[in-house]
Amino acid sequence: MPRRRDWHELPEKLRRQIEQRTGAVHAAYSVPTGASCDLAAVVDTDTGRVFCKGGETEGLAAWLYRNEARVNPWLPDGAPRLHWTVEAEGWLILGFEYVAGRHPDLAPGSPDLTAVADLLTAQSRLLTPSPPVQVQRFADRWRGLIAPGLVDGDTLLHTDMTPRNFLVADRLRLVDWSSPARGAAWIDTALMLVRLVRAGHPPAEAEAWAAQIPTWAHASDEALYAFADGLVCLWERKQRSTPGPHHGPLLRAACEWRGHRATRKSR
Missing domain, CATH: 3.30.200.20 (Phosphorylase Kinase; domain 1)
Structure with a gap:
């Protein structure tokens, strides 16, 4: 930094x-x-x-x-x-x-979780199809981590779902659009799901939260397992190259979600 x-x-x-x-x-x-x-x-x-x-x-x-x-x-x-x-x-x-506000609480039972789901629902609706602005394809960003066809789409994505990028003010705001991408409409929800796991939600409960966002239904089991596996690989790579205090917890959360997805895959 x-x-x-x-x-x-x-x-x-x-x-x-x-x-x-x-x-x-x-x-x-x-x-x-x-x-x-x-x-x-x-x-x-x-x-x-x-x-x-x-x-x-x-x-x-x-x-x-x-x-x-x-x-x-x-x-x-x-x-x-x-x-x-x-x-x-x-x-x-x-x-x-200038927006004055606090960051949302993502812990189980937090009243902020509904506002986060509502914002992601509205955002995916308003940004699909993606407006005509030049941004990177998410499939290109994740080249080597996942099959491109599993994450391709025409939604403008934020891609950095840290709670620090949300402000609870007059309404929930999403800031810092410095890493936008074009891809499948469910991707921002999947990235937020891992933040919920980090905040203490079991993966199954985090997925139940995600299910209230309509675009989540568009993600196949194959895509979700591959995405979880890609996140594990990504955070392992970051932990090796630039260790940071948040990398370990996010890697563990991604591993938890991948484990949950692997169990569903084996049924």
């Missing part, structure tokens, strides 16, 4: 260009966790609060900022709107609608 920069560390010319969009900046509060970017900050300006994120255009994450800027105009209302982009002095900064 890039070293998180504070607002005052940005080049002066870049800050001036941002203030041409926002009016004077009165205060800026760095966001220490979450988005993998050089800058993530809540900025108080003459025109109100803005959430700013971005980084150096030659950095490893620069393509993620461009992804998010490109896809935002096509997203449903649940995604905070992108108000402006500023590129100067070797930096690209995105200015978003």
